[in-house]
Amino acid sequence: MVAQSTTKRFEELLEKHQLKKTTARLNVLSTMYGKKSATSQPELESVLQDIDRVTLYRILNVFEEKGIIHKVFDLNGTANYAVCSSGCEEHHHHDEHLHFNCKVCKSVFCLNDMSLPNIKLPAGFRAEGFTLYASGLCPSCSSKKA
Template sequence: MAHTHNSEQHFEHLLKKHNLKRTEPRLRVLSMLSQKNVATSQPDLESVIGNVDRVTLYRILSAFEEKGIIHKVFDLNGTANYALCSSDCDEHDHRDEHLHFNCTNCNNVYCLDDHDFPQITLPPGFKLESFNFTATGLCPKCS
């Protein structure tokens, strides 16, 4: 039970840090996303989160993405999936630049944070705001 209480305190702190009001639906979304080892779509969240309507869930996800609490990554079908960001992210500096792995069998999207990327050098006049690396193949469960 202590783990749940500590998690809830962590989520409350996260909401406060990003100037978001503490609500039960927001806490449930954070709890569900933290329990997953894959990025999760809005329909999947709807099916497990309980009595939160689609519009409220959309607004929660949008606010969390805008504040740098979660990031969005698309699966092979073009469906948006959401995963928690690292603790360094905020609304002004979103750091979700890591490898995303799409499994071609189960369609799960994994965030693989521990991979180095080559330096990106752009031509003069270009300003990099974000980038996305996606790999496809079979996840350990499917291979």
């Protein structure tokens, strides 16, 4: 069961983005905030069995539009979703951080604290965002291999 203070925080987040406080939305937020890595819709479906596929799809879409979560792709091209930083806004994500794909467990991690290089584009190009990926072994899989 989700702690009452956590539920209150999620309700305030939904209010901030002018979204109805439904049980399904609160459960999706609770599940996503409880994960250390990004998660795919099929993974969420397996955990949140009381939410049908279409409802979950709509929740993920509206959360992404509102800047609550962002989409990141794994090594197989599958969309995964991760909680955004507090700097994200509706239709304008600030998820320009390193995304790490583990080749063993297939998890996708947002490495928010990494310093990224300043990217200077050629004249005429205007970036509205970028994604940087790295792949290898996550700490858990590295320790199992050692």
